[in-house]
Amino acid sequence: MKPKISRALKIVFLYSGKLMFLGMLVVFLQFPHSGFAQQKTKVLIINARDLKIEKEVGLNINQLVGDVILRQDSTWFYCDSALHNSEKNNFDAYGNVHINVNDTLHIYGDVLNYNGTRRIAKMHHNVRMVDDKAVLTTEHLTYNRKTSVASYRTGGQIVSDTNILTSIIGHYYTRDNEFFFKDSVVLTNPDYVMRSDTLRYNTETETAYFYGPTTITGEDDFIYCERGWYDTRNDIASLKRNAYIVHVNRIMEGDSIYYDEGNAYGEAYRNITLIDTVENMIVKGNYAEFDRKAGYAFVTDSVMAILTDAYDSLYIHSDTLMILSDSAGDAESIYAYYKVKFFRKDLQGMCDSMLYYIPDSAINLMKDPVMWSEENQMSADTIVIVYANNEADSMVLKNSGFIISRDSTDSFNQIKGKTMVGYFKNNEIYKIVVSGNSQTVYFFREEGGSLIGINKVMASNMLILLENSEIVDITFIDRPDGSTSPEEEVPSDELRLKGFKWIDDRRPQNKWDIFHW
Numbered sequence: 001m002k003p004k005i006s007r008a009l010k011i012v013f014l015y016s017g018k019l020m021f022l023g024m025l026v027v028f029l030q031f032p033h034s035g036f037a038q039q040k041t042k043v044l045i046i047n048a049r050d051l052k053i054e055k056e057v058g059l060n061i062n063q064l065v066g067d068v069i070l071r072q073d074s075t076w077f078y079c080d081s082a083l084h085n086s087e088k089n090n091f092d093a094y095g096n097v098h099i100n101v102n103d104t105l106h107i108y109g110d111v112l113n114y115n116g117t118r119r120i121a122k123m124h125h126n127v128r129m130v131d132d133k134a135v136l137t138t139e140h141l142t143y144n145r146k147t148s149v150a151s152y153r154t155g156g157q158i159v160s161d162t163n164i165l166t167s168i169i170g171h172y173y174t175r176d177n178e179f180f181f182k183d184s185v186v187l188t189n190p191d192y193v194m195r196s197d198t199l200r201y202n203t204e205t206e207t208a209y210f211y212g213p214t215t216i217t218g219e220d221d222f223i224y225c226e227r228g229w230y231d232t233r234n235d236i237a238s239l240k241r242n243a244y245i246v247h248v249n250r251i252m253e254g255d256s257i258y259y260d261e262g263n264a265y266g267e268a269y270r271n272i273t274l275i276d277t278v279e280n281m282i283v284k285g286n287y288a289e290f291d292r293k294a295g296y297a298f299v300t301d302s303v304m305a306i307l308t309d310a311y312d313s314l315y316i317h318s319d320t321l322m323i324l325s326d327s328a329g330d331a332e333s334i335y336a337y338y339k340v341k342f343f344r345k346d347l348q349g350m351c352d353s354m355l356y357y358i359p360d361s362a363i364n365l366m367k368d369p370v371m372w373s374e375e376n377q378m379s380a381d382t383i384v385i386v387y388a389n390n391e392a393d394s395m396v397l398k399n400s401g402f403i404i405s406r407d408s409t410d411s412f413n414q415i416k417g418k419t420m421v422g423y424f425k426n427n428e429i430y431k432i433v434v435s436g437n438s439q440t441v442y443f444f445r446e447e448g449g450s451l452i453g454i455n456k457v458m459a460s461n462m463l464i465l466l467e468n469s470e471i472v473d474i475t476f477i478d479r480p481d482g483s484t485s486p487e488e489e490v491p492s493d494e495l496r497l498k499g500f501k502w503i504d505d506r507r508p509q510n511k512w513d514i515f516h517w
Helices: 007-030 511-515
Strands: 044-047 050-056 059-072 075-085 090-100 106-115 120-130 135-144 149-152 156-160 163-167 169-173 178-189 192-202 207-210 214-218 221-225 227-231 236-247 250-260 265-276 281-291 296-300 304-308 313-317 320-325 331-344 347-357 362-366 370-373 376-379 382-388 391-406 412-425 428-445 451-467 470-477 481-485
Touching: 059 090, 075 106, 090 120, 106 135, 135 169, 156 169, 163 192, 250 281, 265 296, 281 320, 304 511, 313 511, 331 511, 391 428, 412 451, 428 470
Parallel strands: none
Antiparallel strands: 044 059, 050 059, 059 075, 075 090, 090 106, 106 120, 120 135, 135 149, 135 156, 149 169, 156 163, 163 178, 169 178, 178 192, 192 207, 192 214, 207 227, 214 221, 221 236, 227 236, 236 250, 250 265, 265 281, 281 296, 281 304, 296 320, 304 313, 313 331, 320 331, 331 347, 347 362, 347 370, 362 382, 370 376, 376 391, 382 391, 391 412, 412 428, 428 451, 451 470, 451 481
16 A cells, blocks of 8 residues: 655655755856856955955955965966956956966966956967967967967967967967967978968977968978968978979979978879979879989879970870989989870870980880871881980881881882881981881872882882972882882782781871870
């Protein structure tokens, strides 16, 4: 049987419960970390040589002079003199003001306005904030004890290790060891100067984060980006948004760049451009890596290299393009490999791999190389093009040299030999010397186009003269064997020399065709 509770006892229990709830609420309001409200503590006077109390309307003002010490919670305040308002729980301090926030954080200045209720300190004139990571100096500083954030808006300077940071606006999040700077931000280091619109700096890691247009100027490098970070301790940067690096005579651009200055190593991603102003070279792609200590840089993914000379630009594509440098850091050779194709208005070609040795100004086309110049298709085991004074000087077709030009729809002029050397004048071939097992099939025609006969000759050596990329004279040297015969007397199977291959359909017609293998 349940015990009966009288109505009077029920009322007592209900009333006691309400009292308990009200008591708990009072406790939550009075003590910190209660979850409902923060403890409201008074600013206490700890010491002063002289104390004078002035009564104003409804207020009691304490005038403190000499060795003044005040305290609120664990924070201590020191000054020469102060006006303390016990009713409003605030005070103004003057002369040699010092706030001891904790063992590692101190603030100094000439004048302090402190609101004990809001726990906000406003320090003025010759302000210096010191912790174990940095020293901040400014003329006006606001420090919020609740959030542990210090702020200035009239210009300030932070010294952290070897870094000096200045800005118009700054916020120091002391709990996180982080500064946030805005407007005319300058970070000065013994090795470089960084300028930014908006910057966050962590004094623990000595890393700067950029949130606007930023430049980093060093002895040999200039860096620009609009977002990223820079580890000032280890000289490592991650750059994004219109990022580029200038190193002496080279420029690297990309959507994203990782740069380790200490190890002279970097990587770039998407929309990459490498520019060498000395070699007049531009390389584009979507991934790049360089290592200046090892002396290389390579680009891959949609590669396009652009080499300029006195007449035109040569556009080159390959799966990968590598640039090798000498001990002085100057580009020494360029190596393009796998599915190389190139275009210039007067010269096009393709091969498996290509090597451009800069000191000799020689371009080597290797493994099934084919070149086109005007009406001529040229092939060999290896083709070497030599430049002088920024223009083509000569061309060598090594082993199985073959030159083909179309005569009509079904007929082709052909020259074949072990080695061929072509000579350029004003960037056009005007002479070809054929050495070793020279052969020719040539269709001689009148000016009107009527066929005179087919010249089919073999000789040890041959000299060919050209005008406007057309053959005007052939001289056979050393034991020529052959003649010019009417078309009907030449068997059809003798109209094409051994190894004949006409691949004009693979000839690039513009610079974008180099991407189509």
